[in-house]
Amino acid sequence: MENPLRTAAYLSSVSDRHSSLRTASSIVLAGVGHFVLEIGSGHGHFLTAYAAAHPAKTCLGLDIIADRVERANRKKNRARLGNLHFLHASAEDFLATLPENIRFEDVFVLFPDPWPKRRHHKNRLMQTDFLSQIALKAGQGMRLYFRTDDLDYFAAARAVVMEHPVWQVITEPWAFEHETVFQERAAGFHSLVACLKP
Secondary structure (H helix, E strand, C coil): CCCHHHHHHHHHHHHHHHHHHHHHHHHHCCCCCEEEEEECCCCCHHHHHHHHHCCCCCEEEEECCHHHHHHHHHHHHHHCCCCEEEEECCHHHHHHHCCCCCEEEEEEEECCCCCCCHHHHHHCCCCHHHHHHHHHCEEEEEEEEEEECCHHHHHHHHHHHHHCCCEEEECCCCCCCCCCHHHHHCCCCEEEEEEECC
């Protein structure tokens, strides 16, 4: 049975998060029409290297763990990268608050939590709804780059992409290589590149 007080508290919490995120996004994305997004940016190793190698591109990383975002921002500040930003946010909240006119240039999802237990698979990021949301904000020629060391998750993610009405898996070189902490620890990994169907 639904608890009205608990529901009201939850909705208020979501509203507060979205309001705070809209403000933060409007600051870091002021005047930006398109940008490169990394979901689950961790300590920022990959995106910091990417932003340094692509100074003309605006890059934004998200992570749900505040300490990781703080460390990533320290890395960004040491590198003095004005084109790089990190925000403490979930993909769900960020996508819900992103301004209508802004588009993704590319999206990276590197070594996300595989939620290995079957009853937790619903928590995996690479789901049909997520792909549909990304598609709504996809800029021309946008690529989705996904990498994991979990073979089961890779197979499931690939199947979701291939079954999606607007996405397709393509054979194309990985856009930029820089070893992340998770990649360094992994015995191996599997990569997928996807784009919107023509």
